[in-house]
Amino acid sequence: MGIEQKLGNMGVVTYRFEDVVNWGRSGSMWPILFGLACCAIEMMSMQASHYDMSRFGMELNRPSPRQADLMIVSGRVSRKMAPIVRRLYEQMPSPKWVIAMGDCASCGGIFNNYAIVQGVDEIVPVDVYVGGCPPRPEALIDGILTLHEKVRGEKLQDWA
Amino acid sequence: MSEMLSPHSDKVQEVSLEELRAKVGTGMEILDEEEHMLLSMGPQHPSTHGVLRLLLELDGETVVNVAPDIGFLHTGIEKTMESKTFTKALVMTDRMDYLSPMSNNLGYILAVEKLLGVEATPRAQAIRVILTELTRIASHLVWLGTSALDLAAMTLFLYCFREREFIFDIFEMCSGQRMMVSYFRPGGLWRDVPEEFEPAVRQFLDFFPGRIADYEALLKKNPIFLKRTKDIGVVSAEEAVDWGLTGPSLRGSGVNLDFRKAEPYSGYEQYDFDVPLGTDGDIYSRYRCRVEEFWQSMRIIEQALDKLPGGPVNIDNRKIVPPPRSELGRSMEAVIHHFKLWTEGFDAPEGYVYQRVESPRGEFGCYLRGNGGPKPARVHFRTPSYANLASLPNMARGGFVADLVAVIGSIDVVLGDIDR
Amino acid sequence: MDRDQFLIEQINEAVPDAIEEVLEFRGERTLVIAQDHIKKVCQLLKSDKSLNFDLLSDISADDLLPDFPRFAVNYHLYSIPNSQRIRLRVFVEDPDDGPPTMGDIWSIATWLEMEVWDLMGVRFSGNNSLRRLFLPEDWQGHPLRKDYPLGYEEVQFSFNWEEISARKPSPKE
Numbered sequence: 001m002g003i004e005q006k007l008g009n010m011g012v013v014t015y016r017f018e019d020v021v022n023w024g025r026s027g028s029m030w031p032i033l034f035g036l037a038c039c040a041i042e043m044m045s046m047q048a049s050h051y052d053m054s055r056f057g058m059e060l061n062r063p064s065p066r067q068a069d070l071m072i073v074s075g076r077v078s079r080k081m082a083p084i085v086r087r088l089y090e091q092m093p094s095p096k097w098v099i100a101m102g103d104c105a106s107c108g109g110i111f112n113n114y115a116i117v118q119g120v121d122e123i124v125p126v127d128v129y130v131g132g133c134p135p136r137p138e139a140l141i142d143g144i145l146t147l148h149e150k151v152r153g154e155k156l157q158d159w160a
Numbered sequence: 161m162s163e164m165l166s167p168h169s170d171k172v173q174e175v176s177l178e179e180l181r182a183k184v185g186t187g188m189e190i191l192d193e194e195e196h197m198l199l200s201m202g203p204q205h206p207s208t209h210g211v212l213r214l215l216l217e218l219d220g221e222t223v224v225n226v227a228p229d230i231g232f233l234h235t236g237i238e239k240t241m242e243s244k245t246f247t248k249a250l251v252m253t254d255r256m257d258y259l260s261p262m263s264n265n266l267g268y269i270l271a272v273e274k275l276l277g278v279e280a281t282p283r284a285q286a287i288r289v290i291l292t293e294l295t296r297i298a299s300h301l302v303w304l305g306t307s308a309l310d311l312a313a314m315t316l317f318l319y320c321f322r323e324r325e326f327i328f329d330i331f332e333m334c335s336g337q338r339m340m341v342s343y344f345r346p347g348g349l350w351r352d353v354p355e356e357f358e359p360a361v362r363q364f365l366d367f368f369p370g371r372i373a374d375y376e377a378l379l380k381k382n383p384i385f386l387k388r389t390k391d392i393g394v395v396s397a398e399e400a401v402d403w404g405l406t407g408p409s410l411r412g413s414g415v416n417l418d419f420r421k422a423e424p425y426s427g428y429e430q431y432d433f434d435v436p437l438g439t440d441g442d443i444y445s446r447y448r449c450r451v452e453e454f455w456q457s458m459r460i461i462e463q464a465l466d467k468l469p470g471g472p473v474n475i476d477n478r479k480i481v482p483p484p485r486s487e488l489g490r491s492m493e494a495v496i497h498h499f500k501l502w503t504e505g506f507d508a509p510e511g512y513v514y515q516r517v518e519s520p521r522g523e524f525g526c527y528l529r530g531n532g533g534p535k536p537a538r539v540h541f542r543t544p545s546y547a548n549l550a551s552l553p554n555m556a557r558g559g560f561v562a563d564l565v566a567v568i569g570s571i572d573v574v575l576g577d578i579d580r
Numbered sequence: 581m582d583r584d585q586f587l588i589e590q591i592n593e594a595v596p597d598a599i600e601e602v603l604e605f606r607g608e609r610t611l612v613i614a615q616d617h618i619k620k621v622c623q624l625l626k627s628d629k630s631l632n633f634d635l636l637s638d639i640s641a642d643d644l645l646p647d648f649p650r651f652a653v654n655y656h657l658y659s660i661p662n663s664q665r666i667r668l669r670v671f672v673e674d675p676d677d678g679p680p681t682m683g684d685i686w687s688i689a690t691w692l693e694m695e696v697w698d699l700m701g702v703r704f705s706g707n708n709s710l711r712r713l714f715l716p717e718d719w720q721g722h723p724l725r726k727d728y729p730l731g732y733e734e735v736q737f738s739f740n741w742e743e744i745s746a747r748k749p750s751p752k753e
Contacts, residue, residue, distance in 0.1 A: 038258035048321030081232040114731030115236035231714040404688030542638035
């Protein structure tokens with residue numbers, strides 16, 4: 001109803017290709033099923049019906065990294081797990097984004113010791129950091145919406 | 161020579177048969193190795209409930225041997241707690257068994273109070289019991305949701321997490337945090353529960369039985385569920401005790417061991433409840449034990465709410481419990497106590513204690529040693545999931561890979577608990 | 581407490597000179613046992629029908645660094661039929677020559693000893709599967725010992741931002 005009234009007699013709509021691609025990418029980003037520790041439980045709460053994540057297009061969590069384009073690192077990354085996180089990141093095809101969820105993924109959190117990597121940005125490049133221990137589901141949704149805004153502002157050359 | 165892909169490199173790692181036997185553990189035989197396939201059910205897997213790596217030796221679809229490989233979530237909690245004071249180290253205990261944080265808090269705080277030689281007030285003990293039983297219900301809800309999800313009953317996952325939101329609202333009302341509450345402190349609680357606590361808990365007790373009826377309607381007589389859980393993953397009573405299995409997994413085999421009854425703590429002896437026991441030792445018995453525990457936990461919560469004593473929530477010992485803010489303006493001693501507690505923390509005597517609680521997974525024990533200073537000299541946690549995982553090869557050997565997935569769900573392992 | 585007395589008498593009868601000290605603290609009883617006799621004591625506790633300690637709750641190790649002997653290994657045992665709990669403590673001077681393994685008495689002991697070796701470095705003789713469990717395979721050192729550093733990373737504030745950023749690893753892509 002709305003578009004026809006505004007456009008009148010026009011049969012053709014033009015829009016920038018970049019914006020259409022970014023709209024598609026942000027509207028259906030599929031996360032990889034990768035929960036490490038306590039933040040994963042809040043991520044599961046976010047996918048349940050109370051704070052629904054499927055309204056943002058993220059209902060499917062793909063277990064295989066080849067089919068996913070968003071990695072939400074939810075939980076603490078230990079020294080033994082670090083090569084595996086890197087390997088999963090490399091297995092994901094471009095375009096791909098990373099959200100560091102929680103304090104342990106952002107900066108090592110309360111565990112400042114020999115066993116925990118102090119921030120997952122030592123291993124993979126991170127786009128959005130979400131703070132909290134664990135962050136509330138609303139905070140994570142805020143992080144995801146920030147990521148969507150970032151994706152909508154990207155240029156095609158970034159991933160070409 | 162067998163070849164196995166190591167998670168840390170792309171090179172195929174040559175493993176000799178002796179090394180493979182050593183990795184797999186004691187008493188397990190590897191037969192006819194040329195025809196078997198070695199598969200790494202890796203750290204990132206939808207059904208392993210966290211970062212657990214299982215080395216499988218398969219003969220077609222039959223599991224010949226399973227070797228768990230853990231440590232992908234090792235956090236060094238025990239060493240980090242040695243560098244913090246007793247109260248600051250409490251925060252770390254939430255993050256071990258992250259599905260039941262209050263049980264961990266309770267185990268650690270009871271150990272600290274035992275070491276100091278104090279006991280909490282009756283009101284604090286009753287509130288601790290109520291919150292711990294709510295945690296037990298919340299933890300079993302996650303277990304039910306995720307293990308049903310592994311067997312492809314996806315609706316149950318959404319139902320269970322809907323109930324958890326209500327419990328989280330109660331936790332947030334008391335302490336401000338949904339999951340990692342750290343509400344129990346040495347000597348009592350952080351602060352008294354607000355007035356909305358009791359009506360909220362009673363409202364929960366009113367609607368929850370109807371929800372349990374929903375879950376039972378989905379699973380109890382479902383032929384697919386019964387076929388996938390009956391007579392699968394059987395463990396006998398002697399084997400279970402020998403392998404250190406505790407909690408509902410042990411009670412599913414018929415052994416009556418519940419530390420709330422056997423060695424009561426925090427006022428559990430006043431409450432009247434039964435211990436559900438299974439008979440067959442298979443997945444279905446363990447499932448029935450945990451669902452029955454919902455009812456028993458509700459019974460305990462109701463009795464505790466009815467009998468909730470009045471009075472102070474913290475003990476009077478100002479060397480351990482900080483004074484309330486209102487006193488700081490009036491009394492010099494209160495300021496001095498506050499200063500000492502905030503800068504250095506209270507001192508513990510020399511000696512060592514071991515305190516165990518019944519967490520939703522089994523026996524959660526805390527071995528605490530003090531050396532006269534404000535920081536623990538050694539803290540070691542006996543976590544139930546670590547010992548429960550050792551029974552996994554026994555339960556899964558000889559079955560299919562699909563049964564292995566169901567068995568992992570039924571012993572209810574939490575990787576934060578195993579790896580600490 | 582007379583259950584514990586009965587227990588001590590049984591041990592003294594079967595394995596004399598095993599118990600070096602009997603301690604009690606906050607209602608818990610600890611028996612300090614010599615390293616040579618610990619295996620026989622454990623076999624007695626498990627197999628004797630009147631004592632029947634069938635559940636091994638925990639094996640944990642302590643590093644008492646300024647003191648000598650440096651390590652202490654605690655065995656927490658529980659008897660389900662008698663509802664009785666006891667702690668056995670063994671002082672270990674040389675971590676490479678630790679107590680014998682209890683894996684043939686309680687099967688869970690193999691796993692618990694693996695953790696003690698990995699994090700504290702006390703070797704249990706007879707246990708063939710002592711390997712790196714919690715830490716990566718090529719890790720050197722045993723973290724829970726008192727002379728192992730915590731691995732604390734300096735906090736990045738605005739005044740030392742650049743110098744810490746220069747040291748911190750970051751991915752090239």
